[in-house]
Amino acid sequence: MSAAMLVPDVGPAQRDSLLGRTNPLVKLGIALAWLIGLGLTLDVRPPLVLAIVALVSGLLAGSIRPRVLLWRLAPLGLAALGIALTNLLFSTHNPDPLAAELFRVGPLRVTAEAVAAAAGLGARIIAIVSVGGVFALTSDATRLIDSLVQLAHVSPRFAYGTLAAYQAVPRLADDLATLRGARRLRGLREWHPRLLVGMLVRAIRHAEQLSIAMDARGFGSGPRSTCRPVAWTPLDAAVGAIALVILVAALLLGR
Amino acid sequence: MSTAAGAQPAASPSRFAAWRTRDILVTAVIGVVFGVVFWVWNNVWAAFAFLQPSVLQDWVYGMWLVPAVLAPLIIRKPGAALFAEMVAASISALLGSQWGPDTLLSGFIQGMAAELVFAATGYRRWSIGVLGAAAVASAVGAWAHDWWLYYADVSVELQALRLVVMGLSAVGFAAFGSVALVRSLRKAGVLEGFAA
Structure with a gap:
């Protein structure tokens, strides 16, 4: 992949x-x-x-x-x-x-x-x-x-939280390559269900750092202005x- | 890009207001990871496309239902099942493009079915029995959707057999799989601050 x-x-x-x-x-x-x-x-x-x-x-x-x-x-x-x-x-x-x-x-x-x-x-x-x-x-x-x-008045916190999470997609492919490389080095089979655990660990850590950064910038805490009007x-x-x-x-x- | 064209009201004080930014991001990212897993899994499923009767490929079905059980088990807030399943489905629809917009409809049905089971417990009980019930409810939703859209002409006997296989697959992948994943994640130390 x-x-x-x-x-x-x-x-x-x-x-x-x-x-x-x-x-x-x-x-x-x-x-x-x-x-x-x-x-x-x-x-x-x-x-x-x-x-x-x-x-x-x-x-x-x-x-x-x-x-x-x-x-x-x-x-x-x-x-x-x-x-x-x-x-x-x-x-x-x-x-x-x-x-x-x-x-x-x-x-x-x-x-x-x-x-x-x-x-x-x-x-x-x-x-x-x-x-x-x-x-x-x-x-x-x-x-x-x-x-x-x-236009559809979906909660901006959930919508932009999702958009932020989408940015993790290319990272996930890199994470997967890293995890497979680590398994190969250890002489293990490259494809294994445990890869999913490694992916989730990295993704959740990333999400937590991101949420701290977003909170620090006042995400969802007051009235929003619109950068890209639709x-x-x-x-x-x-x-x-x-x-x-x-x-x-x-x-x-x-x- | 232009600036400040209009102000949006702040997040309304509903029961969803209890969601911290962290909960939103972690749920969304679980959805994203499984969106990528779905993308791989679509190919696993397609590899069995010509096995007949089709129940021989339906044993893999439960993987598509995992976020609807895993995310609420970690986050334990109303809406987590639906939100995670919809995010995962949207990856398929938007980025992976396997089944197109039908993944959104499927994701909504599968997430909502699990959500109803968790809502019935008041989001307070997380035993393997409740998780299994949520997984099976999600499978029933998926099964009904598939009967209508994809297997409309298939005999009732095979539909019943499909339901049994999908239900078992859901319990295996979504209920027991989620418990195993949460155990591993807790051991890895990434679930601090979450109820799970």
Whole structure:
């Protein structure tokens, strides 16, 4: 595991793109609305439409490089296939004598209805991870936290405490390398559950030092001023409205 | 960057006001560590993707529920289960990008389910029985969510088997795992000033 893989991958081109300038809360809202919409249909068409819309808008309106997007999504294809396979082999339709049998796998009967449902669920996962990939590659953690505090009125102590903790992510990768090196020197197996204890010890020590430093600077003790103001823009309303129209259209297609 | 565009009110005096900065940072950092662990664990889970029936991969599920038990066991304040699980999930959604925004929904359900069990004890009882109940509640939440979103067409028999395997995995990883981790952390001397 390298530190580079864990650091948010939002470059200047993505940040300044149309989707990058859209408020992360709007994108999160869209992602959750689409997620719930996807949960309403087993048809294969709506998730495919939503996946294609997400990927194309990520590439065109989000300026994400195709290779980066592909690299993000590739491992998820495997998971989508695995879950689709479970739905295929153990479908509620398979024991139904009225369902059309296609083939048998050992003792398991596989029906046409099961194939349709498995395709729908596999496509659903592809849609979910496509939306997630585009969200992650165009959204900045700091802007999300700023928006949560200023626009969603989340407690600033919890929100900025979380943001401070996020900064520990690259350190954790370094800590892990150090701990593995120490184990190697002692002739121990490099990967062991005890590594987790070492990581937690270092992370908690870091958190305590950080909290002392933050308290010393008056964190959360009085009225806050805002360093990076965030406001809703017409772009947020437009992107949100378009996304809702696309969701409704995709769901109608599945009827 | 511009300065002082508007003033935010100070943290409101709710029951969360009892959270010290230290509690917030330590809970968040536990969430962050497990966010990274989740990221590794997603690949462990994916490595078993083609084992069927899927319960053969569900034995690893409990790892995703650990922060919802570990953080409240250390911090012992209302909201710790939900907060830690949401921070861990947000790492997946924001930095690791495995399951996308669904990790936030899953994290909310899993954290809230454990939170309800701790709330039912008034955040006063921390026996292995309570921890196990919280872990199982979290697994039940995850199981219901997965049935709806991912295994919608799977037969009831396999769903029931999944629930059993996920519940056992949760008790193993989240309840007993948290107790073992807290014991090691206390020995390392990092839990001074915490109730655990």
